[in-house]
Amino acid sequence: MATRTQFNADQWVRREIVTAEMDWLGDELCRRTGRPRTAAGSKGDYLHLSGAHRSQEFIMQSQLCTNRAYTKQTGLTPDQLRHVAGFDFTPGNTEAMIAQSQRLLAAMKAGLLDEVLEIFCNVDGNNVVDGWDNVRNLAATADSSHLWHWHLSLDRRYCADRALMARIIAIALGDDIRPPASAQRQHGRWIIDD
Incomplete structure (x- = not known):
């Protein structure tokens, strides 16, 4: 431990x-929910020495890294290697946590968040962390801190995709995000035919 x-x-x-x-x-999730800005975070502290809260460059190069395989991807640009891909949000109460977790997990399973590699959350308020591994299409779980905050690990190629961030907010907060009837999925993304 560092x-x-x-x-x-x-x-x-x-x-x-x-x-x-x-x-x-x-910023936007906190603004829309009235939560303090400290309720949302990306970059991990000294207790986060692997995974999406670290850059892939850190994972590959730092002597402090504790797991060189977890969240590692291929085909990244030099900038994407430096991107922190983890995002956490603490809704602040059990009702909001459950509702946001249910919507995000359902969206992952429905293919509406293919740019997100994994989610950890709590969909029913019990003492079991729920989650989904989008790479393997399997249920997943994590440590008990995810009972009171939800976590997303993004594909590092999409950390600068504003449309994805807006979609995450819309899903988490229950906005209507259904694609238009003319939309088709290609390579995991919605394509709108005009």
């Missing part, structure tokens, strides 16, 4: 990028 001093001195931590779009996702 100390705060070791973590803060790590060159790969300092190179990580939280995209403007990921920041906007946090």
